[in-house]
Amino acid sequence: MLFNHAYKALVIGASGAIGSAFANAFESDLYCTHVGVVSRAHASGFDLTDTQTISRQAAIAGATGPFQIIIDATGALTIDGVGPEKSLSAIDQDHLLRSFQINAIGPALVLRHFAPLLASGTSIYAKLSARVGSISDNKKGGWYGYRASKAALNMLLQTAAIELQRKNPDLRVVALQPGTVKSKLSQPYMGSANQLLEPAESVAGMLASLKSLRSKYGAHFVDYKGDEIAW
Numbered sequence: 001m002l003f004n005h006a007y008k009a010l011v012i013g014a015s016g017a018i019g020s021a022f023a024n025a026f027e028s029d030l031y032c033t034h035v036g037v038v039s040r041a042h043a044s045g046f047d048l049t050d051t052q053t054i055s056r057q058a059a060i061a062g063a064t065g066p067f068q069i070i071i072d073a074t075g076a077l078t079i080d081g082v083g084p085e086k087s088l089s090a091i092d093q094d095h096l097l098r099s100f101q102i103n104a105i106g107p108a109l110v111l112r113h114f115a116p117l118l119a120s121g122t123s124i125y126a127k128l129s130a131r132v133g134s135i136s137d138n139k140k141g142g143w144y145g146y147r148a149s150k151a152a153l154n155m156l157l158q159t160a161a162i163e164l165q166r167k168n169p170d171l172r173v174v175a176l177q178p179g180t181v182k183s184k185l186s187q188p189y190m191g192s193a194n195q196l197l198e199p200a201e202s203v204a205g206m207l208a209s210l211k212s213l214r215s216k217y218g219a220h221f222v223d224y225k226g227d228e229i230a231w
């Protein structure tokens with residue numbers, strides 16, 4: 001139970017492992033009266049690199065809003081068959097640009113077009129981020145494009161939170177770290193993970209984390225255990 005009253009939820013990127021788990025969690029909550037879903041599988045023509053398709057899907061979703069919670073579960077670690085760079089010598093201009101397009105620019109455009117669908121009063125806009133997007137927590141290096149694009153995403157969320165909260169102080173904008181989840185995104189990197197989570201387990205933790213958040217100026221950056229992550 002995320003809210004103690006009737007609410008509507010919207011999940012963007014609902015065809016992925018985590019996105020579909022979010023949709024399932026909302027559908028099983030008796031207080032959730034409507035679950036909207038947006039993804040390439042559910043909505044023909046939805047493309048993070050195409051502003052027009054994002055705007056079009058926001059207009060369609062708006063017909064069933066407003067929403068008390070919007071989850072953006074989009075993002076990619078391996079892009080066009082290429083995984084994260086392990087060294088400076090592996091940095092490629094096109095791959096770096098693609099990483100920013102999918103993990104930072106696209107989500108910023110999604111936020112721009114979907115934020116107006118949030119309900120007034122207590123509401124949540126949550127975007128999947130990653131612990132590796134924390135500049136202060138970077139102890140291992142590597143993964144240049146993914147780290148940098150997630151750090152850029154976090155800054156975009158923080159900046160948007162400040163603007164959006166001027167109109168709605170009760171809005172919580174959240175960068176969520178889901179842990180290492182069993183999914184296509186993380187499958188090539190599971191061998192080094194200390195703890196692997198089922199999608200439903202990760203989502204349950206993130207929803208509990210969202211429920212416990214207090215209103216504050218700016219965005220939150222938290223993990224699936226509810227612990228704050230340093231920017």
